[in-house]
Amino acid sequence: MALTAEDLRDLVALLQAHPEWRKVLWALLASEEVLRMPTELADLRDELAQLRAETERRFTELAEAVRRLSEAFVNHRQEFLAHQAQVNARLEELSTAVRNLTETVHHLTETVHHLSEIVGNLAQTQLGLAEAQRRTEENLQRLAEAFAAHRQEFLEFRAETDRRFAELAEAQRRHYEEFAAYRVETDRRFAELAEALRILTERVDRVERRQEDHSRDLGQLKSMRLEALYTEKPAALFRPLLRRAIVVPDVRKMEILEEAEAAGRITEEEVDRAAPLDALVEGFHRREDRRVVLAVEISWQGTTKDVARAAERAAIFARALEAEVIPVVAAKELTAPARRMARARGVWWLQDGRAFAPQEIPEEGPGEDEVETPT
Template sequence: MAFTITDFHDLVRLLEQHEEWRKELRRLLLTDELLNLPNAVREFRKHVDRRFAELAKAQRRTEESLAAHRAETDRRFAELAEAQRRTEESLQRLSEAFAAHRQEFMEHRQEFLEHRREFMEYRAETERRFAELAEAQRRTEETLRQVLLRQEQFQRTLDRFGQTVGVTVEGQMVEAVQRYLAERGYALLEPIASLAIDRIGELDGIARVRGPDGEETWLLISVKARLGPHAVHDFVDLLHHAAVQEALRAYGVRGPVLPLIFGVVLDRRALELARKARVGLLLQAQGELVAPQPWTLEASGGSEDP
């Protein structure tokens, strides 16, 4: 029997009344692929959303890394802080807009790439400036090394000169002190010699003498080419030092001593200091300027507090 239009309309009407028939008809007419298409579309949409989320997370990590590097760069170059701030604001806006619209994300991504290009250029400029600073530092260090080398050479020359001058002045001291003692009726009981004291220094001259009254005493001498206030202070401090007094006692020094400074050139400020300290001053060309007064070797210093 032929299937007529009327039969078709009757079938449609029956299908509209029976939902289970419609489902069965769809199962018969549609393939599994078509039936599963809505699920596939939903899964594909979830996959796309997940990929966008991953891209957003990767973008966020990139932004955080870039911001940290920018912060360090800003610390070194404060003048670029404003430009960095604008870059961070632009990147922040890009991150917030990404979830709303992909096209807007692409536009912001392009802006980000432009800023990244600027950053790379800036980084290259920074490295260039660091290289220039390193070269300047190298030149500075080389200059300093040359200065230190010249200073060391000058110091060696100065030391040799000082040794030469010191030996010359000490030789003049011996002659001048011998004349000085003879003019005042003192007799040398032994040669004038220096006395080295471990870790302290040395006395430029020491000798046992007999005075006009027949009493023996010790003459302690400091030699300075330029006789100024420091020469007096240094000599007094040296004689006050416990180790120096112990060395003198070990050398056999007993009883009173006569402290005397011999010099070639005088700073007049040393005169009053020497009088207060009871230290004699003897100049090569001018003779005695201050007569030495007896000291007693005690831990506290001379016979009178200088």
């Protein structure tokens, strides 16, 4: 036996009376892929959170390593500068000592020359001069020995300085090599993290696209079912607007448009735009005893496009019939932009057995137009 609308209403009443049956019915109707979607999405979010935490931890480790390397480099540089200052001071001292020794030797040479002149002039004082010359030579020998000792100390100090410079250069080279290796490893890890983030982003995008596809398919099914209800039971569902309402068959609807085109009241393009109208309904006005025609667009959630189509197609049918045609949107809900447009363009809203005139449509509603349901 075929499922009727009455059976469907009974099923809805049973589900409302027994909410616990909804999960069982949903488990039977929904695919395994849909049922897994919340769990998969939660797993992806947890994985993304863990990956972000790991990335922040590695950033912290890298910053700490760079800070330690900077401190070591600054300490080595300060030590090198201090040692360089000490070497410069010692070199300055040695230069001063050599300069003093040179001046002393020069003075002694002048003294020896002066004494030699005195010896030549005073032969009688030769013995005294010989003794003075001996003492002078002894002094010169001591001075030469002191100069040699200072020179040896200078050479040893210079050798030690060169060795320390070589050690500092080697330490600096090792630090640079370690830093370069650490930077290569850091770049590799960043590349791995970037690739992992890219893969995770692609997976999240795929899940979101699949969820959007399911939502779009569900909206289409709801709109198709709502359209079937309005066309199957027009007398009951259009009762807030009309008495004895009937839906004009599609064949008759096309005849009306084609006859009007032949008579020149509408164009071929207007026929193409008005033909997809969801329902053309005839009946008697509930308050005035006159025949009324409705141009109805049916959608689960009415958008501005539904309102615009109802207004445009009603105007075309009004010229085709040479009669008043009222534009109507039959929907479970109207978005806020659609409500504003309906009030502005004189479109009625039919919702679950209630009819709202354009000026009576409430302003509250969903903030934005959602995905359009095909007509």
